[in-house]
Every structure is written in structure tokens, then in C-alpha cells.
Amino acid sequence: MIPKEILAKIKRIEVKTRRLVSDSIAGRYHSVFRGQGINFSEVREYQPGDDVRSIDWNVTARMNHPFVKVFTEERELTMILMVDISASGWFGSGNLSKRELAAEIGSVLTLAALRNQDKVGLVLFSDEVEQYVPPRKGSRHALRIIREILYHEPRRRGTNIQSALDFLMKVAKRKCIVVMISDFLGQSKVTRKDVDSHLKKQFVLSSSLNQVSLSTLRQVSRRHDVIAIQTLDRYETEMPNVGFLTLKDAETGEVVEINTGSAQRRKDFAMRQARAQKELERLFRTAGIDAMQARTDQSYAETLIRFFQTRENRLRHQ
Numbered sequence: 319m320i321p322k323e324i325l326a327k328i329k330r331i332e333v334k335t336r337r338l339v340s341d342s343i344a345g346r347y348h349s350v351f352r353g354q355g356i357n358f359s360e361v362r363e364y365q366p367g368d369d370v371r372s373i374d375w376n377v378t379a380r381m382n383h384p385f386v387k388v389f390t391e392e393r394e395l396t397m398i399l400m401v402d403i404s405a406s407g408w409f410g411s412g413n414l415s416k417r418e419l420a421a422e423i424g425s426v427l428t429l430a431a432l433r434n435q436d437k438v439g440l441v442l443f444s445d446e447v448e449q450y451v452p453p454r455k456g457s458r459h460a461l462r463i464i465r466e467i468l469y470h471e472p473r474r475r476g477t478n479i480q481s482a483l484d485f486l487m488k489v490a491k492r493k494c495i496v497v498m499i500s501d502f503l504g505q506s507k508v509t510r511k512d513v514d515s516h517l518k519k520q521f522v523l524s525s526s527l528n529q530v531s532l533s534t535l536r537q538v539s540r541r542h543d544v545i546a547i548q549t550l551d552r553y554e555t556e557m558p559n560v561g562f563l564t565l566k567d568a569e570t571g572e573v574v575e576i577n578t579g580s581a582q583r584r585k586d587f588a589m590r591q592a593r594a595q596k597e598l599e600r601l602f603r604t605a606g607i608d609a610m611q612a613r614t615d616q617s618y619a620e621t622l623i624r625f626f627q628t629r630e631n632r633l634r635h636q
Contacts, residue, residue, distance in 0.1 A: 328464050335425040338619050339433060346626040347430040350633060351395055351495050351543065360388045395436040395495055396453045399424050400482055401467050402500030404444045405475040409551055412615045416549040419614050420499045421467040423547060426622065427497060428460045436495075440466060445476035447485045453494075476570075477503070480530045483538055496542045501549050502598060535605035546602055546609040555591045557584040 361377050364384035377385040401424060407417035414422075428438045432455055439453035440463050449470055451463065479500065486496065538544055561579045578584060602609040610625040612618040 324469060328461055331422055331425050331464055332461060335422055336429055338426055339429040342623055343426055343430045344433045346630060348434050350626050350629045361385050362388055397427065397431045397436055397495040397497065398439045398441060398453065398490060400441045400443065400486065400496060400498045402477055403442050403448060403470060403472045404477040406501055406503055410614045411551050411553050414614045416501055416551060416614060419549050419612060419618060421464055423499060423612060423618055424467050425464045428463050432460055438463060441482060441486060442466060442470050443482035444472045444474040445478035446474055446481055448472050450489065480534065483530065483534055487538065490542065494542050496544045497547060499547045499549060532605060535607065539606040544607045546607050548609065548611045550611060551614045557587040559584065
């Protein structure tokens with residue numbers, strides 16, 4: 319039995335994101351995710367403005383006036399959400415944790431897909447695949463996906479994208495829209511550096527994609543239409559000036575003390591994170607994966623709409 323407060327939160331997210339889908343997203347979703355092909359539908363009489371290249375000359379000859387072939391897009395697609403539910407997802411310095419942000423974005427995409435008569439499935443992963451919900455349609459199915467992203471209790475704390483992609487390649491035999499939602503942070507690497515006489519440890523951003531081969535990413539992106547959505551909190555890219563700070567890695571349990579009052583240390587931290595972020599973006603480009611970043615302190619709706627607009631413009635010129 320699901321507690322009432324959990325059901326209420328799921329419903330609030332569903333109502334909030336349904337409004338966004340109605341206002342801004344559903345039409346753009348249809349434009350940026352194309353069907354698998356074009357099917358012949360029927361032959362009808364030519365009308366002014368029809369493309370002359372669509373004239374069916376055999377029927378035209380028999381009927382003594384022009385007829386054109388009508389084709390329809392094979393529209394039904396399958397979207398699979400791959401959501402990272404490792405322990406680092408519960409971090410959030412604002413109103414939302416990264417896990418809650420992932421649930422809202424997943425809800426928007428699920429509702430947009432269902433409105434376009436597409437199926438949606440779900441893969442939840444940590445350093446192993448935690449749960450698989452096969453693709454289906456329907457409003458009850460959408461609510462289940464939101465619930466699982468928010469409230470599934472993971473067995474493990476780490477992140478292993480390679481195992482999740484291996485699982486995807488086994489269960490998704492036909493081309494799908496694959497949306498990976500993750501912070502793409504793996505186990506934090508701790509380095510010792512003589513910056514301070516008594517504090518010598520500091521966190522360094524570590525991409526969980528370091529464990530994934532480029533060939534795997536390319537193989538997945540060749541078979542499927544892959545989108546990467548990175549969920550981040552501002553304090554994963556910039557260090558707050560709050561004096562001495564004790565940090566605990568959510569995935570490894572390791573505790574590190576940092577003097578955030580050092581301007582040089584904050585600058586070094588920001589520069590390292592920026593370099594790591596550029597490397598992650600380069601990896602996505604090389605693998606042919608479209609990527610966007612969503613932050614807990616910013617409107618993901620505006621970011622998602624801009625991403626769709628950019629993708630739609632690129633597809634229009636292909």
C-alpha cells in the first residue's frame with residue numbers, strides 16, 4: 319500500500335508537468351523525434367498545391383485525371399528512460415534534489431511521449447540495474463514511472479553506466495529513443511596536494527563515463543536515438559565560501575575536510591570542474607549523443623525547450 323503523502327507528491331508532479339507538456343513540450347517532442355519510416359496510406363484525387371512528384375501515373379492514366387499517393391509517417395516510437403538512482407542523486411542545495419529533478423524531467427518526457435501515442439519504458443540503475451519497467455502506454459503507467467524514479471529504494475550506492483548500457487542493448491532490440499538522466503558523477507577521486515599546512519584533501523569531479531568505452535557509447539548511439547540529460551547542483555561546479563567544511567561522499571562514504579575560505583582553492587576547484595565538464599561534453603559529441611544540462615537551481619523547463627528548439631533546427635537542415 320502506497321502512503322497517502324507519497325501519492326500526493328506523485329500527483330503534484332504529474333499535474334505540474336502535465337501543464338508544461340500542454341503548453342510547450344508536446345508539439346516540439348513530435349518534431350524532434352521522428353518516426354521509423356513512411357508508409358503508403360491511400361490514393362486520392364489531385365488538389366491544387368499537391369506536390370506533382372506524388373502523382374500516381376498508373377491510376378491517373380486509368381482515371382483520365384490526376385491522382386496522388388498519400389503517405390503517413392510510421393509514428394509510434396518507444397522511449398526508454400535510463401535514470402541514475404545512485405546515492406549522489408539525493409544531493410540538492412536548493413528546493414529540489416537531483417533525484418527529484420530527474421523525476422520531474424522524466425515525467426515531462428513520459429507525458430509528452432504518451433500524448434504522441436508512443437510507449438515509455440524505464441531502467442533504474444546504480445552500479446547495477448535495479449529495476450526494468452517494460453514500455454507501455456497509459457496514464458497509470460505514467461504515474462508508475464514517476465513513482466519508481468522518486469521512491470525506488472536502491473540496493474546499491476554507486477554508479478555503473480556500462481552495466482546499464484549492456485542491459486539496454488539486450489532488452490531494446492528495435493530502435494528506441496533512449497534518454498539517460500544522470501549526474502554522470504562516479505566515485506570521487508581524492509588527491510593530496512600541499513595547498514594548506516593542515517588540510518591536504520580536496521574533491522575532484524570524476525565522470526562515471528570514465529568506465530564506459532567510447533565504442534560502447536557509439537554502438538548504442540548508432541542503434542538508438544540517444545539523449546543525455548545531466549542533472550547537477552551548483553555546488554558541484556563551484557565551492558561555496560563557508561569556511562571549514564566537512565564533506566561526505568554519498569556513494570563511497572569517504573569524509574573529507576576542506577577550507578572553503580581560501581579564494582585560491584575555490585578558484586582551483588571551479589577550474590577543475592570546468593575542465594571535467596568540457597571533457598564530458600567532448601565525449602558526448604564524439605559518440606554522437608545529444609546532451610543537455612539541468613540544474614537544481616534553474617528552470618529545467620526553459621532548458622528543455624531550448625534543447626528541443628536547437629535539435630529541431632538541426633534536424634530541419636539535415
